[in-house]
Amino acid sequence: MEMKKPIRIDDRIYLIDGFDLGKPERTGTYVIEEDELTLIETGPSPSVKYVKSGLDSLGFALEEVKYIIVTHVHLDHAGGAGLLVRDCPNAKVVVHPRGARHLAAPKKLAAGARAVYGESFTELFDPIVPIEEDKLIVKGEGEELKIGSDCTLEFFDTPGHAKHHFSIYDPVSNGIFTGDTVGIRYQQLVRDGIDFFLPSTSPNHFDPVAMQTSINRVRALHVDRIYFGHFGMTTKIDKALDQVSEWLDVFVEEGEKVYASKGGYAELANRLVFRVKEYLGSIHVSDEHDVYYLINLDMQVSSLGIIDYFQKLKI
Incomplete structure (x- = not known):
């Protein structure tokens, strides 16, 4: 490199x-x-x-x-x-x-x-x-x-x-x-x-x-x-913190649905990527944008953490 x-x-x-x-x-x-x-x-x-x-x-x-x-x-x-x-x-x-x-x-x-x-x-x-x-x-x-x-x-x-x-x-x-x-x-x-x-x-x-x-x-x-x-x-500052707060709610909401249906982290990652692509597509970001290499990876790792969180709650 x-x-x-x-x-x-x-x-x-x-x-x-x-x-x-x-x-x-x-x-x-x-x-x-x-x-x-x-x-x-x-x-x-x-x-x-x-x-x-x-x-x-x-x-x-x-x-x-x-x-x-x-x-x-x-x-x-x-x-x-x-x-x-x-x-x-x-x-x-x-x-x-x-x-x-x-x-x-x-x-x-x-x-x-x-x-x-x-x-x-x-x-x-x-x-x-x-x-x-x-x-x-x-x-x-x-x-x-x-x-x-x-x-x-x-x-x-x-x-x-x-x-x-x-x-x-x-x-x-x-x-x-x-x-x-x-x-x-x-x-x-x-x-x-x-x-x-x-x-x-x-x-x-x-x-x-x-x-x-x-x-x-x-x-x-x-x-x-x-x-x-x-x-x-x-x-x-406000834009950054507002977005992270709003997406945190989305992450937890989707995680709760997947966990309740006994789905795994791969399903959750797919759902999160879909939600992100839906939003970015609405502001004209191509599905082929190079940012998705990182977003796909981040959603996989974040999904592991979300499922782990719900498993610890034992709900």
Whole structure:
């Protein structure tokens, strides 16, 4: 895959495309240029070479990296943290209290991803490198991290997608890095002038009530920007949060129907893809649009999480 120049969001924040799944504009690493050079998300291990190349093209040495923050420990966001920090001698990895043990001993995390991704696991995620505990910093609800003379990041516990998920508020840009909690932004459609956002309901911690609470919490912060793990930044805050809330209701509604009829995740994925295509078709998006590679995959993984949620409810 050809290396891409990092995207300049403003005079201190950049986005490096990690080519997760071998696809552009899927998962990115944010670079915050402050006194303490800070990265948010690493992507999976195969993305680390792109992160290193991106840092180099921006003129940063790996020795300059001080903090690598992961919003949660799912492998598409944090799987490369162990590999990257190994080459960043002055860096520490910042993680949610529930996530630290998984980065120190990632065997269980890897087993869960292997169950979801099957034979594709090795290509998508290997190697998964444990992180020494003295390299980890835990940040919980309301805690802060000073990275510059005028920049102190604040951490908010934002479950719903995962219990080990926080979001990071940046006061300088009045923006928040939300990982997967408030959904996915499809850059492939933004190029066509369409802003489209869907929730991410992957297993095995998906909780729609907690997710909606987290969405409401982000809304109450009155931020000017949301920085998505997948992919890029939006200033259209109300539109993004409204869409994710509305689609969250659709996901749960369809999931309840499929579960009640003893259907499986494949049936649910098909129903969700149909609903999405129906909507996008109504605003003249072709069924052949390249965004559907990602949407089809996302609906499969999200369906696993929704069915898992209803199984746990035992209704």
